[in-house]
Amino acid sequence: MTDLPLLTATSLSYAYGRRMACQDVDLEIWPGEVVAIVGESGSGKSTLLGCLSGRLRPDRGHVAYRDRDGAVLDVWAEPEARRRLLMRTDWGMVHQNPRDGLRLRVSAGGNVGERLMAVGARHYGDIRQAAQAWLERVEIDPARVDDLPLAFSGGMQQRLQIARVLVSNPRLVFMDEPTGGLDVSVQARLLDLIRGLSRDLGLSALVVTHDLAVARLLAHRIVVMRGGGIVEHGLTDRVLDDPHHPYTQLLVSSVLPA
Amino acid sequence: MTSMLRLVDVSKSFVLHNQGGIVLRVLDRLSLEVRAQECVALVGPSGIGKSTILRIAHGNYAPDSGRVIVAADGRATDIAAAPPRRILALRRDTLGHVSQFLRVIPRVPSIEVVAEAARDAGATPAEARARAEAMLARVGIPERLWPLSPTTFSGGEQQRINIARVFVVPYPVLLLDEPTASLDAENRRIVVGLVREARLRGAAILGIFHDPEAREAVATSEIDCTAVLRAA
Numbered sequence: 001m002t003d004l005p006l007l008t009a010t011s012l013s014y015a016y017g018r019r020m021a022c023q024d025v026d027l028e029i030w031p032g033e034v035v036a037i038v039g040e041s042g043s044g045k046s047t048l049l050g051c052l053s054g055r056l057r058p059d060r061g062h063v064a065y066r067d068r069d070g071a072v073l074d075v076w077a078e079p080e081a082r083r084r085l086l087m088r089t090d091w092g093m094v095h096q097n098p099r100d101g102l103r104l105r106v107s108a109g110g111n112v113g114e115r116l117m118a119v120g121a122r123h124y125g126d127i128r129q130a131a132q133a134w135l136e137r138v139e140i141d142p143a144r145v146d147d148l149p150l151a152f153s154g155g156m157q158q159r160l161q162i163a164r165v166l167v168s169n170p171r172l173v174f175m176d177e178p179t180g181g182l183d184v185s186v187q188a189r190l191l192d193l194i195r196g197l198s199r200d201l202g203l204s205a206l207v208v209t210h211d212l213a214v215a216r217l218l219a220h221r222i223v224v225m226r227g228g229g230i231v232e233h234g235l236t237d238r239v240l241d242d243p244h245h246p247y248t249q250l251l252v253s254s255v256l257p258a
Numbered sequence: 259m260t261s262m263l264r265l266v267d268v269s270k271s272f273v274l275h276n277q278g279g280i281v282l283r284v285l286d287r288l289s290l291e292v293r294a295q296e297c298v299a300l301v302g303p304s305g306i307g308k309s310t311i312l313r314i315a316h317g318n319y320a321p322d323s324g325r326v327i328v329a330a331d332g333r334a335t336d337i338a339a340a341p342p343r344r345i346l347a348l349r350r351d352t353l354g355h356v357s358q359f360l361r362v363i364p365r366v367p368s369i370e371v372v373a374e375a376a377r378d379a380g381a382t383p384a385e386a387r388a389r390a391e392a393m394l395a396r397v398g399i400p401e402r403l404w405p406l407s408p409t410t411f412s413g414g415e416q417q418r419i420n421i422a423r424v425f426v427v428p429y430p431v432l433l434l435d436e437p438t439a440s441l442d443a444e445n446r447r448i449v450v451g452l453v454r455e456a457r458l459r460g461a462a463i464l465g466i467f468h469d470p471e472a473r474e475a476v477a478t479s480e481i482d483c484t485a486v487l488r489a490a
């Protein structure tokens with residue numbers, strides 16, 4: 001692990017009209033680090049993810065990203081084209097609703113292959129093979145490579161979305177409830193997959209989840225949000241086992257032991 | 259011998275915000291030191307704060323004040339003030355912690371749970387696997403269980419997986435919270451052997467051993483928590 005963050009957000013704020021959804025948020029993510037964002041519905045988790053991942057332009061604040069050459073970019077000061085390139089290559093986004101992250105008129109294989117082509121892959125056979133290998137890694141029968149996403153169940157669409165994002169070796173992924181709606185066994189496979197990529201390839205991930213057991217197994221660090229702000233953050237097991245903020249204590253005590 | 263783990267004036271209380279703001283004062287300016295080749299046993303009644311001390315040393319609980327100094331590679335880190343990624347780095351190669359819980363990702367085979375700890379500490383995949391196999395054999399987990407996830411194992415088997423994944427790495431500092439709990443006599447003997455070996459190779463050990471026989475066999479000194487912790 002280097003001692004420089006990959007992504008640094010400073011005083012991010014975002015409002016939908018007059019409703020403040022995200023207020024004065026500071027956050028850093030280091031290479032190889034998995035950070036979980038937890039908090040009640042409407043606390044601003046998806047909004048924060050949007051501001052960090054180039055999808056929602058914050059009203060105030062900065063997002064700095066350290067690229068592969070070590071240069072630091074002010075994400076929201078870069079031209080739109082540069083930001084889009086980052087989103088296609090260095091970053092990946094797994095949406096809360098899988099349909100927002102898939103191209104519904106393109107086959108499963110096409111959905112996965114598209115990201116590979118965005119990073120320069122051209123050989124059809126190779127792309128198809130890589131797509132099938134990734135379908136298998138997320139436990140979708142590779143024989144279904146030509147099916148359209150709408151022919152898949154919600155959980156399968158979710159996994160397809162994850163395969164689509166991870167296939168191109170991004171450096172940083174943003175995941176909004178990636179394991180919501182998945183059965184425990186498939187969920188476990190995905191946790192193992194993401195942990196492995198972070199450990200072996202230095203993948204960094206920012207994962208929104210309502211499931212504290214998932215957060216405990218997956219994340220190095222936890223950020224607790226409430227009312228658009230961060231109320232507590234720290235080492236995952238410290239936040240879960242020795243929560244300090246009243247809201248974190250409530251959150252931790254209202255679920256079965258994680 | 260070198261000081262490996264030092265708590266200096268550590269205080270810890272819990273504020274239960276959702277239970278009328280009750281404050282539990284558990285540690286009040288506690289200081290202790292564990293040197294290489296020492297095994298210090300914490301003794302005292304249930305609820306006095308023994309596990310709390312180990313958890314603070316592991317970075318799992320944050321003290322209100324005081325310092326928690328861990329020596330690693332000639333560098334001292336104050337766990338109480340270190341950023342999460344420094345604590346995680348220390349946990350990979352310096353601080354081993356046996357707790358009562360086995361928390362693993364379901365479906366990951368036992369052999370990999372143990373090998374992963376060795377890999378995190380710097381072993382090559384092949385080395386890690388070989389060491390994991392040797393350690394699982396040592397704690398008496400039959401080979402047919404190695405490819406299985408420990409989530410469905412018995413309490414004693416899970417505890418031995420927990421022990422294997424800590425003792426597979428030669429950590430310089432070991433924190434052992436009742437490592438022999440839920441084990442039969444034969445397995446207690448094996449664990450006592452592992453703890454003694456670790457100490458003799460130079461580990462500094464802070465532990466809680468309920469079983470007096472096990473404690474006698476491994477501890478070089480005892481701290482009576484009733485005397486040093488002024489419970490409120």
Ligand SMILES: Nc1ncnc2c1ncn2[C@@H]1O[C@H](COP(=O)(O)OP(=O)(O)OP(=O)(O)O)[C@@H](O)[C@H]1O
Pocket residue numbers: 016019020021039040041042043044045046047048096
């Ligand atoms: N497009 C929008 N227009 C107006 N208000 C919005 C919009 N999207 C979100 N909000 C509001 O902003 C606040 C934060 O929403 P956000 O989606 O970030 O919450 P969240 O933490 O992701 O919640 P959940 O866990 O339910 O997904 C909420 O009060 C929400 O109602």
Ligand SMILES: Nc1ncnc2c1ncn2[C@@H]1O[C@H](COP(=O)(O)OP(=O)(O)OP(=O)(O)O)[C@@H](O)[C@H]1O
Pocket residue numbers: 241242272282284302303304305306307308309310311
């Ligand atoms: N996370 C926590 N939140 C609130 N109180 C806690 C927490 N952890 C421990 N305590 C309290 O701190 C005190 C000391 O607990 P600790 O677990 O350290 O005791 P112990 O000496 O290890 O006991 P035992 O021998 O039963 O394991 C107890 O009153 C306990 O309820």
Ligand SMILES: [Mg+2]
Pocket residue numbers: 045046047096176
């Ligand atoms: Mg959301």
Ligand SMILES: [Mg+2]
Pocket residue numbers: 308309310
């Ligand atoms: Mg205890």
